[in-house]
Structures are given as C-alpha cells and as structure tokens.
Amino acid sequence: MTEALMPTYARAPLAFERGEGAYLYATDGRRFVDFSAGIAVNALGHAHPHVVAALTQQAQKLWHVSNLFEIPEAKRLAERLCAHSFADRVFFCNSGTEAIEGVIKLARKYHHHNGRPERTRVITFTGAFHGRSWTALSAANNPKHLEGFGPVSGGFDQVAFGNLNELRAAITDETAAILVEPIQGEGGIRAASTDFLRGLRAVCDEFGLLLLFDEIQCGMGRTGKLFAYEWAGIAPDAMALAKGLGGGFPLGAFVASEAAAAGMTAGTHGSTYGGNPLGTTVGNAVLDVLLKEGFLEEVVRKAAYLRQRLEAMVARFPAILGEVRGQGLMLGLKCVVPNTEMAARLRDAGLLVVPAAENVVRILPPLVIEDAQIDEAIGLIERTCAGWAEAA
Numbered sequence: 270m271t272e273a274l275m276p277t278y279a280r281a282p283l284a285f286e287r288g289e290g291a292y293l294y295a296t297d298g299r300r301f302v303d304f305s306a307g308i309a310v311n312a313l314g315h316a317h318p319h320v321v322a323a324l325t326q327q328a329q330k331l332w333h334v335s336n337l338f339e340i341p342e343a344k345r346l347a348e349r350l351c352a353h354s355f356a357d358r359v360f361f362c363n364s365g366t367e368a369i370e371g372v373i374k375l376a377r378k379y380h381h382h383n384g385r386p387e388r389t390r391v392i393t394f395t396g397a398f399h400g401r402s403w404t405a406l407s408a409a410n411n412p413k414h415l416e417g418f419g420p421v422s423g424g425f426d427q428v429a430f431g432n433l434n435e436l437r438a439a440i441t442d443e444t445a446a447i448l449v450e451p452i453q454g455e456g457g458i459r460a461a462s463t464d465f466l467r468g469l470r471a472v473c474d475e476f477g478l479l480l481l482f483d484e485i486q487c488g489m490g491r492t493g494k495l496f497a498y499e500w501a502g503i504a505p506d507a508m509a510l511a512k513g514l515g516g517g518f519p520l521g522a523f524v525a526s527e528a529a530a531a532g533m534t535a536g537t538h539g540s541t542y543g544g545n546p547l548g549t550t551v552g553n554a555v556l557d558v559l560l561k562e563g564f565l566e567e568v569v570r571k572a573a574y575l576r577q578r579l580e581a582m583v584a585r586f587p588a589i590l591g592e593v594r595g596q597g598l599m600l601g602l603k604c605v606v607p608n609t610e611m612a613a614r615l616r617d618a619g620l621l622v623v624p625a626a627e628n629v630v631r632i633l634p635p636l637v638i639e640d641a642q643i644d645e646a647i648g649l650i651e652r653t654c655a656g657w658a659e660a661a
C-alpha cells in the first residue's frame with residue numbers, strides 16, 4: 270500500500286511513545302535528549318505537570334464555544350500578554366502562519382483606517398521564514414518553497430537582512446510596514462543586530478510605517494526574555510506569536526499597540542477555533558511557568574552554560590563544527606560537515622536537533638532543561654564529533 274500521509278515531509282524513521290521534560294521515549298524503547306523541542310514549541314518540555322493538569326481539568330469542562338460568545342480564559346491570557354509586553358490588543362489564532370496573515374492584514378487596515386489606503390506593501394528580508402500560507406510564502410520569497418506554485422501574491426518587497434541602506438531605498442509611498450524576525454530561525458539562527466532593530470524602529474517612525482515582528486520562534490522566553498525585542502530596548506507595533514505560546518497545543522496570536530490595531534473593529538477578522546477555552550487555558554498554564562519569579566533568569570544562566578560548552582566543542586573539532594550563533598536557548602551550530610548528516614548522527618547517538626539553512630543545526634532545548642541534561646547532550650555531541658574525526 271502506498272503511504273496514506275501526503276509525503277511532504279522528509280521524516281526521520283523514528284516515532285515516539287511518550288515524553289517527559291527534555292526526554293523523548295521512542296516506540297522501540299530508546300531514550301532521546303530532545304534538543305528540538307518540537308521545533309521550539311515544547312517550551313516546557315514534554316508532559317509538564319502544571320500544563321497537563323490545566324489541560325485535563327479544562328478538557329472535562331469545556332473545549333470550544335466559538336467567538337460568538339465571551340471566552341474568559343482568552344480574555345485573561347490576552348490581558349496577561351499585554352501586561353508583559355508593549356501590546357494593548359491580542360487576537361488568537363491556531364498557528365504561526367495565521368498570526369503572520371494577521372499582522373499583515375492589520376498593517377493594511379491601519380493605513381486604510383488612517384486615510385492612506387494606498388499603503389499596502391510590506392518590506393521583508395532575505396532568509397526569512399513566515400509560514401506556508403500563500404501570503405506567508407510570498408512574504409518570505411524563498412524560491413525553494415515557491416517552486417511549482419506559480420507566481421507569488423503581490424504586495425512584498427524584499428531587501429537584504431541587516432542592510433538599512435537597501436531598506437530605506439525600498440520604501441515608497443505604498444509601503445505600509447516592515448516585517449522581520451529578530452532572530453531568523455529556519456534561515457539558520459541569524460540574529461538581527463541591536464543596531465539594525467533600532468534602525469528599523471527609527472525608519473518606521475520617520476516614514477509612518479508599522480514595525481511588525483515575527484516572534485513565532487524567538488518569542489515566549491526562548492531568548493531568556495519573554496520576547497526577543499526586549500533585548501534591543503525598542504518595541505514593534507505588532508507581533509506574531511505561536512510555537513511556545515501553547516507549549517505544544519496549537520495556539521497562535523498576533524498582538525498590537527492600541528494605535529496599530531485601531532482598524533481591527535468588529536467583523537474585520539475572525540477564526541472559528543481561535544482562542545477557544547481549551548487552547549487558551551493551556552496558554553495561561555504555560556505563561557504561569559514562564560512568568561514565575563526567576564524562571565527567565567534561569568534560562569539566561571543555563572543558556573550561557575550551554576553556549577560555553579558548545580563553544581568548547583567548536584574549538585575542539587574545527588574540521589566538523591564552524592561556530593555557535595543565536596541567543597538564549599535559540600542556538601545554532603554552524604557545521605563544516607553537512608548539517609543533515611550531523612543531525613542524523615546525533616540522532617543515532619541519542620540527541621535530537623533541527624537542521625536549518627546555512628548548514629546549521631538548531632539547538633532548541635526545552636526552557637526547563639537542567640544542567641545535567643546539558644552535560645549529557647554535550648557528551649553525545651562530543652562522542653559523535655570524535656567518532657567522525659577519527660573516521661575522516
């Protein structure tokens with residue numbers, strides 16, 4: 270029989286039965302240290318007791334009612350996200366790509382609302398990834414993802430990531446907004462510099478554009494602050510969230526300042542599932558843990574330790590590993606050897622990582638990772654590199 274699942278993914282020949290914190294247990298009984306965290310989704314690792322309790326309690330009570338009615342759990346999560354960010358308004362959806370659709374619609378509506386309906390174009394950057402919807406693919410303009418799907422949808426102008434001169438030259442009377450990942454994830458863990466992010470803020474202020482951040486991967490505590498933009502000391506006008514927000518439950522959101530969201534009035538946008546009681550209860554439970562006194566400080570401490578140990582691996586195996594990049598627990602190991610081969614060998618050794626562009630493997634441990642588990646993972650990297658060096 271042919272495979273019933275559409276073969277759009279190059280899956281590793283491996284399935285799991287259960288997870289606990291930073292560990293995954295395969296159906297064949299093997300145990301893995303999970304430094305993939307479901308691609309930065311399982312912020313609290315697997316089966317976190319507080320989140321499991323919240324989910325199971327809510328599951329007995331109410332899952333879904335639709336947005337025809339008030340949803341107190343969603344209201345509470347929105348208020349908490351606003352209290353801990355620049356935002357005043359939150360819209361819940363179910364995935365990252367929908368959150369991206371949301372910020373782009375918001376930007377166009379903002380200008381329309383303010384009497385500049387011609388401002389519809391969004392500037393994006395090389396190496397970007399914003400999801401797989403038509404709009405998100407057109408925004409990122411990655412030829413690999415667009416191949417065979419015909420012409421892109423209009424409305425986007427792309428410039429080099431990090432280049433403010435090129436950016437300024439691309440602004441026209443039709444420009445509505447700038448959309449950027451403060452740290453590119455799929456693009457190979459490429460962090461925008463603080464100067465670049467501040468420059469974007471200044472350009473947006475100068476030209477009356479909205480600054481849209483895609484923090485789908487780098488947000489929700491991944492960098493050691495609740496949101497990556499905090500490190501730059503500036504704030505966007507709107508931001509897309511997903512991945513860590515639901516800790517494994519499909520939950521996305523876009524958040525915005527009151528001014529930026531001014532056009533998003535009743536009837537302008539919607540989602541059937543978005544912000545349902547089950548999903549937002551889980552979101553609140555994840556946030557309970559992220560906001561605990563000292564939790565993010567501990568992420569920063571552990572991240573520094575992990576980074577230092579990875580740097581030591583790079584120094585020891587220069588023919589195999591090139592450099593460590595990224596911030597907090599969103600790290601990339603640029604490989605000299607092919608990254609997909611590295612990921613496969615690490616997997617065979619018992620460590621799960623995620624390949625990205627620029628020959629990088631992403632190191633994305635759950636934020637609850639412990640020092641001893643970091644040591645365990647480093648041991649597996651060391652053994653894998655040593656075996657490789659010997660064979661070469």
Ligand SMILES: *Cc1c(COP(=O)(O)O)cnc(C)c1O
Nearest residue numbers: 364365366398399400454485486
């Ligand atoms: C994962 C990701 C998306 C897309 O999210 P989906 O939930 O897969 O739609 C968009 N932007 C960034 C930066 C991401 O990492």
